[in-house]
Amino acid sequence: MIKTQKVIMKGTKDGLLLLLDDSCSFSELLKELEEKLSGQKNDEDSRSVHVRVHTGNRILTKEQQKEIEKLVHFHHHLHIESIESNVILKEDAERMKQESEIHVVNKVVRSGQILKVMGDLLLIGDVNPGGKVVARGNIFILGALKGIAHAGCDGNEEAVICASNMNPMQLRIADCLNRAPDQDEIRRQESECAYIDENRQIIIDRLAALRSIRPNLNRFMEGGI
Amino acid sequence: MGEAIVITSGKGGVGKTTSSANIGTALALQGKKVCLVDTDIGLRNLDVVLGLENRIIYDLVDVAKGQCKLQQALVKDKRFEDQLYLLPAAQSSDKSAVTEEQMKKIVSELKQTFDFIIIDCPAGIEQGFQNAVAGADKAIVVTTPEVSAVRDADRIIGLLEKKPIEPPKLIINRIRTNMVKKGDMLDIDEVTNILAIELIGIIADDEEVIKASNSGEPIVLNPNSKASIAYRNIARRILGESVPLQQLETPPKGMMTKLKKFFGART
Ligand SMILES: Nc1ncnc2c1ncn2[C@@H]1O[C@H](COP(=O)(O)OP(=O)(O)O)[C@@H](O)[C@H]1O
Ligand SMILES: [Mg+2]
Numbered sequence: 001m002i003k004t005q006k007v008i009m010k011g012t013k014d015g016l017l018l019l020l021d022d023s024c025s026f027s028e029l030l031k032e033l034e035e036k037l038s039g040q041k042n043d044e045d046s047r048s049v050h051v052r053v054h055t056g057n058r059i060l061t062k063e064q065q066k067e068i069e070k071l072v073h074f075h076h077h078l079h080i081e082s083i084e085s086n087v088i089l090k091e092d093a094e095r096m097k098q099e100s101e102i103h104v105v106n107k108v109v110r111s112g113q114i115l116k117v118m119g120d121l122l123l124i125g126d127v128n129p130g131g132k133v134v135a136r137g138n139i140f141i142l143g144a145l146k147g148i149a150h151a152g153c154d155g156n157e158e159a160v161i162c163a164s165n166m167n168p169m170q171l172r173i174a175d176c177l178n179r180a181p182d183q184d185e186i187r188r189q190e191s192e193c194a195y196i197d198e199n200r201q202i203i204i205d206r207l208a209a210l211r212s213i214r215p216n217l218n219r220f221m222e223g224g225i
Numbered sequence: 226m227g228e229a230i231v232i233t234s235g236k237g238g239v240g241k242t243t244s245s246a247n248i249g250t251a252l253a254l255q256g257k258k259v260c261l262v263d264t265d266i267g268l269r270n271l272d273v274v275l276g277l278e279n280r281i282i283y284d285l286v287d288v289a290k291g292q293c294k295l296q297q298a299l300v301k302d303k304r305f306e307d308q309l310y311l312l313p314a315a316q317s318s319d320k321s322a323v324t325e326e327q328m329k330k331i332v333s334e335l336k337q338t339f340d341f342i343i344i345d346c347p348a349g350i351e352q353g354f355q356n357a358v359a360g361a362d363k364a365i366v367v368t369t370p371e372v373s374a375v376r377d378a379d380r381i382i383g384l385l386e387k388k389p390i391e392p393p394k395l396i397i398n399r400i401r402t403n404m405v406k407k408g409d410m411l412d413i414d415e416v417t418n419i420l421a422i423e424l425i426g427i428i429a430d431d432e433e434v435i436k437a438s439n440s441g442e443p444i445v446l447n448p449n450s451k452a453s454i455a456y457r458n459i460a461r462r463i464l465g466e467s468v469p470l471q472q473l474e475t476p477p478k479g480m481m482t483k484l485k486k487f488f489g490a491r492t
Contacts, residue, residue: 108421110383111376128379128419146419 006032015050015081018072022056026064033071037078046077053083060085099136109133109147116153129169135159138217148172157196160214162207166192171202178202227258227336230343230463231361233385233393235377237348239369240398243434243444244456245345246274248365250443251460253308257340260299262312262332264357265347266322269314275302276441277311286315289327295334304446310339320353332360341463350384358385364393365425370400370411375419382422394425396459401430426459427470428452 006021006029020029051072060068065083072078088096098118105123109115111130115123120137127133131147137159139151144165150172152159157174171178171194178194178201191207195214210217232245242265249261263271266286272278283298295312302309312335315322335342346357358364364385368378378395385393397416404410417424428434431452437444445456451471458468 110386111379113383126419126421130376130379131383 007036009036015052016078018051018053020053020055020058022058030067030071033068037071037075040075040078048077048079050081051078052081055083055085057086059087059089103135108143111147127168138162158214158216160193160195160210160217162191162193162210164191165189166194166204171204173202176200176202227339228341228363229332229336229361230341230363230365231346231357232343232365232367233346233354233357233381234348234367234374235350235381236368236374239374240367240396240428241348242271242274242345243438244365244367244396244398244428244459245271245343246438246443247445247452247456248459248463249341249343250275250302250309251445251457252341252343252463253302253305254445254457255460255464256308257464258308258338259341259343260310260312260335260339262335262342262344263314264323264328264344264353266314266318266320266353267316268347269316271345272300272311272313273441274438275311275443277302277313278441281313284313284315285331286318286322288312288331289323295331320347320351320356323356325356325359328356328359330360350380354381354384358388358390361388361390363391364388365396366393366420366422367396367398368416368420369398370405370413370416372411375411375416379420382420393422395420395422396426396428397424398428399430400427424470425462426455428455 004021006024008019010017010019018033020033053068060083068083069080072080095118101119102122103117103119105115105121106125108125109123109127109131111128114132114134115121116134118136121133121135121139123133123139123141123143126143127141127145127147127149129146132150133139133141133148134150134153136152136154136156139149139161141149141163143163145161145163145168147168148170149161149168151161152174155174159173161171161173167180169180173194173196176196192204193207193210194202194204195210197203232241232248234241245261249259253259261271261275262285263269264285265271272281277300280300283293285298287293288295288298298312299310300313302311332342332344344357344361347353366378366381366385368374382393395417397413400413401410405412413424413427429451431450433447433450434444434452437447444450445453447453455471458471461468
């Protein structure tokens, strides 16, 4: 009888790759992993080796990940760099989808209201004074921004805020904050954008400036333009 | 089956009570059977504006608590045959004396016998507001052309959007043409641009309104004042007539002028 290998160890130029079988039970997997690793020497001063673990079509729970880590880290020179899988949990997939999506919202965000989305926001309507829009990604407003907008709220400093009419009370991108001047200066009428410049200041610029400053904004290029 | 309309604003002193009294009276003048409900418990004054203060025996809280029958608490306006009634607020309780469920029940009972139930809402966004809105089918938001009043109206509209009622209509009250001209007051366009809801009436700031309130005779009963015409027109719009907006001294920059500007820019 040919015994199929449940753990395949491969040496690569970046370190060690552990390919774990995804059809056997987890306890079998642990057993074989322990055996395979026992061949590794275990002295404090060997050169450290990075380990990448791939679990095929198996999803590991947090606890299972910890068990694998424990076995591998028993050998002092081995360091787990990543544990990867071909598959992800549905909830993670949902979240990733949300994060990469453009959320189209057609309403007026009124005083006291907060509209928050995971990805980019395309708002068709105004943000009134006292209203607030928050996005993990970019914010595009087809309307007047008279309240507060916070783009890249989880720290994305590349995020931008665009509005047909830029008269905000406050602009925030990642951790940067800009407040409107106390003196009501010119009322802006043209479409404009806001981004963090090289001095880590939020500045308001013509919409056209975005093309050179954030070339990665383009999402798709169908039609071969 | 009648229709319940709540008159609300967020900010106090912008004309909710004045508007409730006058819209209710104007609808009664049109032959409708109307009941005004004062939900400003603890600060009632709809009765004063209507001149019905002395006739109050029971109030809204008595009805809610089952201490009297709904019919017993209704105060009839003697200026009409059988058109206009008031369900007064209690003066000596606070706004938590009535629950939303009780309000719903009272309003739906009133809807059996009245064509219109006009609910005067207290200022603020707390329990009193929630109670006033609970039984309503429609809402009218009152604001003055002041930044703070408009801000509060915006907040209220946001809260109303979450309720199972039709999109609210807007009254802009106490417009002072000379101040608008000088740019010291928001104009109608500026207010409607921010609030983005349908305008159902504009009312000039008019000393006659204050005089009328003080004498317990709503201004609509005086057919000659501008404010009276404005309130009568609002009543007609509520009844489904399409009445063009009354011109205050300077005509509001309406849709037509906007269109003209647009075409003008192209030529
Ligand atoms: N169009 C108007 N012109 C002049 N005074 C007005 C007008 N509307 C209301 N007022 C006055 O403003 C004050 C507040 O009005 P009220 O209706 O009691 O407001 P609210 O019910 O919103 O607190 C009252 O003294 C009233 O007479
Ligand atoms: Mg009042």
